[in-house]
Amino acid sequence: MPLIPNIFAADLPRDEVQYVRTMTILGNTMYIVSFIALAAILGTKWLNKSIKRTITWDLFIASWLLHCITFFLSMGHQVGSSAPSLGLCFVQAAMLYATPVYNACVSLALLLHLHFTIVATVRGISRSSSKKMRILVWILMILPVIVYLAVLLMTFILIAQDRSLLQRDQTFYFCNIKGQVGYAISPLITAFHSYPLPRILTSSILVFLCSVVFIFYEIYTVIILWKNSQTFRAMNPHSRDRVFRSIVFRIGVFTVFPIIALFLSLILSFSATDSWTPSSGMRINVVDASLTLACAIIFGSQGDLLRVWMFWRESSPYRSTQHSQTHSSGPDHARTGGRSRIALDPVVPRVGVKVSTTQIQDTGDGYGWVTKAHVESDIELHLDTVEDTKLEAL
Structure with missing residues (x-):
């Protein structure tokens, strides 16, 4: 799986060949760095019992690892005549449309878990309510997987019915289905360029609905935290209130990145509709790769994780x-x-x-x-x- 892509085989000007090659290396590098960082974050949490996170947080980080793996499948077969095998291209094309939906569903599950935990903390939890919470957590864990497998299966069936739909993207960066201009950062953009209708419904609309619900609950959760800030400080002014605020803040910051990426991708997509080139398509691909890197930076910079990695620093026994x-x-x-x-x-x-x-x-x-x-x-x-x-x- 070499990082350096193969020689570009299309009939393009030399400067554009070099540009596409450079952007391909940049995108691959961002995915590799993101994968290593996210794996380190998840591994640190699993190996260190002092780091407390929910199972939905684990699934959130794992979903972005899966996003990286989706693009690893075509590394070594990009921008060149060495096309990936039919089976590899088949799997990647299906994952390409299923993974963004899974990312959106898992992100929503993480926020909902946090929201209902905060609400339960404010109201107090009885034994029966605690059982309901555990059932809710199981639902939040299982539903994203079901949605992912459903979209994956539908894409498999679609390609199996007509293999001519399967192609290498015009940037040669990955395999996809015919009918769209490049790969959009979000399936919302894919809807403008993609066919047939089932793929639009399963990918674009699901992500859009998750995004709407996500924004609503994020605002609602911030309001609850703000109204009950004194209650959380009374429980523990140095721990749980800080954890709540930290995670909500990081989820909020991370929400901004897809919005910015969506805006940039829309500009790049529609500006390139009449005069599309591999160069313009690669700019969209690099914007997509930046999302995984942003996730690694935002959620890997939490204090408890950093303290574990800074093993050479020891706290003084004389301080409070x-x-x-x-x-x-x-x-x-x-x-x-x-x-x-x-x-x-x-x-x-x-x-x-x-x-x-x-x-x-x-x-x-x-x-x-x-x-x-x-x-x-x-x-x-x-x-x-x-x-x-x-x-x-x-």
Whole structure:
């Protein structure tokens, strides 16, 4: 799977051949870097138990890994006479239309999971409500996969019925179905250039509906967080409120990128309708590749992930820390945790330490809290034993 594409075989001016070659290398590089970064993010979360994320977050990152894999299939067969095999082209063309729908559905599932967790935290969760939440999570996990497989199957059937629809894109960057000008960043653009109707319905309209629902719930979630900010700070001013705000903010920022990409792709697509060239098509492809890189940067720059990667930096044992312990109990596996803020005085040999503990109960999904209680106690520590004391941050 070489990064450098084959020699361009079409009858094009030399400067355009070089431009397409350069843009192909740029697009491939962005996909490879994005794949490595996203795999590192997901692997770090799986291997480090201190990083708490929901299962829908895992699926979100994995969906963009799948997006990268879709374009890996044609690497080594781009901009050249070495065309990919029929089977490889067949699979890539189907994934090309199914993967954007899957990305949209998983993104919506992540936001809905976060939204309902925040709502449950504000209202408090009973045992029956906790069971409903787990059922909801399973639905959010399964539905995107069903939609992906449905679009994939429909595209397979479409190509199997008429293999003449299968072709290499005019940029030679990937395989697609005849009837569209280049590959648009979003299936919304594909609808303007693509046929037949089933592909428009399964790809474009589904992504559009997901986008509308996504924007609605994102605004609604921000309003709930803003109205209940004091409640979250009272539960834990240093942890969960920050996690909620951080994830909502990052999802919001990431939402801006597809909108910008959609706008740019529309300009590039319609400006190239009358005088389309491989160069103009490759600009759209590079815009698409930038989405995966943006995802890796936005969701890989969270503080807990960065602290794991910065293994050479150790926190001082003398500063104020947070300590938490969790355990499973009961049939619903609810977790009980405590947070202690310990202030140490490094001047005197023996210090009095006042420990203020906040006990909480969550639903086990990595976010929601239900109850809280404050416990204060005084203890004594010798300074010569402080260095041997390991305090874990939440």
